[in-house]
Amino acid sequence: MVAFLWSAIFSKNNLRLFQFIIIFFFCSMYAQKALPLDTLKLKEARDMLADDYGNLYIYKNKDFSFTKYDSLGKQLGKMMLTVPYKIQGVQNPLSVPLFSENAQELKFVDQNLNEIQKVDFKQKFGFIKMTYAEDLQQIWLLDESSKRLIQYNFRNDTTINSYPFDASFDDLTDLLVFENKIYILTKKNIRVYTFKFEKIFEAEIENGKRFRRENEFILVITNNSIIKYVPEKGMVKIFQDPDAQIVDKNTLAYFEIKANKLYLYNLENNKETEPHAESGPEQKSTEKPVDKPEEKKVEPTEMPIEKEVETRQNSGEKPADSTLEKLIEDSSEVQKVGI
Incomplete structure (x- = not known):
C-alpha cells in the first residue's frame, strides 16, 4: 500500500x-512576520517592557506617556501622566503597578491601562522613596524620613511590620523583597540584606534600572544587559549588547531597542551560553565562596523582530x-x- x-x-x-x-x-x-513598530513609536523611549503575551509597553519621560502595543504594533492603551512614574513590571498585565516619588502615590492599571486603584502615601507616611507591590494586597515601602522598611496592607489600611533600615537612599532605582531577603538596587550596585539589616551580598552594577523575579531567581535589568543573581556564584550575566539603548525579557525571549529599532533574541539560543561572573572585590558575600570560571562574553545572534512571540x-x-x-x-x- x-x-x-x-x-x-x-x-x-x-x-x-x-x-x-x-x-x-x-x-x-x-x-x-515583521513586527510593525515604527521608529517614531520607539524614539525617545525611556523604558520598554514586554509581557508574556508579546505586548510591549513604552514609557517616555519627555511627555510622561505610557503606551501599550500588541505584537502587531496596534495600540491597546495609553496613559498621559502629569509627573514621572516608575513601572514596577508587567508580569501581571491585569494589574500593573506604577509608583511616583513626586506624587507620593502608587497606581494600579489594568490590561487597557485604565486606573483601577490608587494608594496615597502622603497622609499616612513620611516620604516614601521606593515601593514594591508584593501582591494585590501588600506593598513594601522604603520611608526615607523615618529610615524604615514598612510592610503595608493597602486593602485594609494596616501596617503589618516595620523594620529599621538605616541605609543610603542615594541613586536608589528599585526595591524587591523575597524569601526574607531585601534586595536594593542603585545605579551603581546591588545589595542584599536580611530583616535585621545585615548585609549578606554586594556587587557593582552599571546603570541598574529594575529587578525582575522569575520563580526563585532575581534578575537585574540594566540599560544594555540582564544579570541573574545566583547566591553561589554572584552576578551572572545572561544577556548583553553594548550598543543597546533598552533591554528587557519575558519568559520566551530577550528584547532590545537599538538605533530606535526593536529586536528579539531567542531565549533558547542563549540558554547554554550564560557567562559566569568573576569573583572580585566588587562582589562581597557572606556565603561560602566557590570557584568561579572566568567570565566569557557571549554575543547573541541578532535578529530583527520578524515574528510574534509565541x-x-x-x-x-x-x-x-x-x-x-x-x-x-x-x-x-x-x-x-x-x-
Missing part, C-alpha cells in the same frame, strides 16, 4: 504538484508527520480522478 502511494505521488503527472505542495508547506511553517505549541500547528500523511492522501485522490 505504501509503495503504491509513493508511486502515485512521484508519477510524472503529480511530481510537480507534490513539489509545489511541499515547498508551500515548509515556507508557511518557517515564514517570519511558541509553535501555542500556535496550533500540526506535526510535520501528520501533515505529510495528509499530503499523501490528497495526492492519492488526485491520482484517482486522473489529474
Whole structure:
C-alpha cells in the first residue's frame, strides 16, 4: 500500500504538484512576520517592557506617556501622566503597578491601562522613596524620613511590620523583597540584606534600572544587559549588547531597542551560553565562596523582530508527520480522478 502511494505521488503527472505542495508547506511553517513598530513609536523611549503575551509597553519621560502595543504594533492603551512614574513590571498585565516619588502615590492599571486603584502615601507616611507591590494586597515601602522598611496592607489600611533600615537612599532605582531577603538596587550596585539589616551580598552594577523575579531567581535589568543573581556564584550575566539603548525579557525571549529599532533574541539560543561572573572585590558575600570560571562574553545572534512571540505549541500547528500523511492522501485522490 505504501509503495503504491509513493508511486502515485512521484508519477510524472503529480511530481510537480507534490513539489509545489511541499515547498508551500515548509515556507508557511518557517515564514517570519515583521513586527510593525515604527521608529517614531520607539524614539525617545525611556523604558520598554514586554509581557508574556508579546505586548510591549513604552514609557517616555519627555511627555510622561505610557503606551501599550500588541505584537502587531496596534495600540491597546495609553496613559498621559502629569509627573514621572516608575513601572514596577508587567508580569501581571491585569494589574500593573506604577509608583511616583513626586506624587507620593502608587497606581494600579489594568490590561487597557485604565486606573483601577490608587494608594496615597502622603497622609499616612513620611516620604516614601521606593515601593514594591508584593501582591494585590501588600506593598513594601522604603520611608526615607523615618529610615524604615514598612510592610503595608493597602486593602485594609494596616501596617503589618516595620523594620529599621538605616541605609543610603542615594541613586536608589528599585526595591524587591523575597524569601526574607531585601534586595536594593542603585545605579551603581546591588545589595542584599536580611530583616535585621545585615548585609549578606554586594556587587557593582552599571546603570541598574529594575529587578525582575522569575520563580526563585532575581534578575537585574540594566540599560544594555540582564544579570541573574545566583547566591553561589554572584552576578551572572545572561544577556548583553553594548550598543543597546533598552533591554528587557519575558519568559520566551530577550528584547532590545537599538538605533530606535526593536529586536528579539531567542531565549533558547542563549540558554547554554550564560557567562559566569568573576569573583572580585566588587562582589562581597557572606556565603561560602566557590570557584568561579572566568567570565566569557557571549554575543547573541541578532535578529530583527520578524515574528510574534509565541511558541509553535501555542500556535496550533500540526506535526510535520501528520501533515505529510495528509499530503499523501490528497495526492492519492488526485491520482484517482486522473489529474
